[in-house]
Amino acid sequence: MATDRRLQFFEESLQLIHHQGYKGTTMRDIATKLKCDVANLYNFVKSKEEILDISLFSINEEFHDGIDAIIESKHTPVGKLRLITQLYVRLTHEKPYEISLLVNSWRHLSHKKKKKFLAERTAYEQKVQRVIQEGVDVGEMKALDPVLATNMVLSAMRWLFDSFADQKSDWNPVEVERQINEFVVSGLGV
Amino acid sequence: MATDRRLQFFEESLQLIHHQGYKGTTMRDIATKLKCDVANLYNFVKSKEEILDISLFSINEEFHDGIDAIIESKHTPVGKLRLITQLYVRLTHEKPYEISLLVNSWRHLSHKKKKKFLAERTAYEQKVQRVIQEGVDVGEMKALDPVLATNMVLSAMRWLFDSFADQKSDWNPVEVERQINEFVVSGLGV
């Protein structure tokens, strides 16, 4: 099922969706990029929404699995936080167009799927929150509101997908990772 | 020209655009909200894009003017940075749906207008960058990459519009402002 052409179809689709938005990308746009007829696309997915659907929940799962592994590990709160930002930076560098879906295009999921997505997102935000809360409790971090702190930390990295997707920018992801960690850790640190 | 009905039209339009995206919001959606006919909307704007256009460049100007005033003031780099985050938080609290346009909907501007918007955005990002660069130079801030630092600082607040637009969340903007400043200043501080 994962043929070259099919992979190319998803790749081009996600790039277009990143740049033009989900609603702003038509099946005809995608077909033009692939130099084929529109009808052809329905050999790969049974509807436009399936492009979003499949790609979004796939990257979402990958991210959640990573978070879970970190949460269950035996690190200090600060150590866990470092690993979380590391995970986020790496995943974003690897798959900027997929992350773009998590940031922007999730709004266009069907009602049911959107509800599912939001529930999952809330769940992992709470996991990160608990790490920060623990950090505050053991005196490793300063007493900011954990919800607010979580939003700041995650949001502080949310520009990366745009930058990595851009041809012109060529950040070294390891260096980015280091500086983000420095910012976040001393931003929350006592 | 700024009648009640006209103001209501823009208000409802921006709320819909925030929740459904620009392309996802139809003129008929807006008309339904206003309980009037579609054709009626063209008494207020001459095209759909004008809704985006007018609202986006209006909030953009407001923000840029604020930034400029801060840049020209006689504060230390850290002082200026505090004022910048303060400005951002206040403006976002006042006008979350307008800020939403700056974050998301600008992509759907016409080619010409988009170019103009991006040029302006780059210009003010560079202004913030120079503040941070200055902070590094005088030893007030740690030596992170100024581009990266700027992105992190601005991005760290980019979740706020979503939160302020949401009925359920009721952050106290002054407290939010304080905590964001604490995070950002100690995140960049030496």
Add this chain to the structure above:
DNA sequence: ACTTTAGATCAACATTTGTTGATGTAAATA
């Protein structure tokens, strides 16, 4: 040799969407 499979083609469709023109009305303004 037979059949499945991945992909391509072409014509056609029902809806959705932005937009227009012609017209009406009630209140404010002159």
Add this chain to the structure above:
DNA sequence: TATTTACATCAACAAATGTTGATCTAAAGT
């Protein structure tokens, strides 16, 4: 009183958009 102003209504259209069905081809698997 005459007229401008703000807003409303109705019918209609051209273009864009997601989707389908029927058919074809060439390669891969059996």
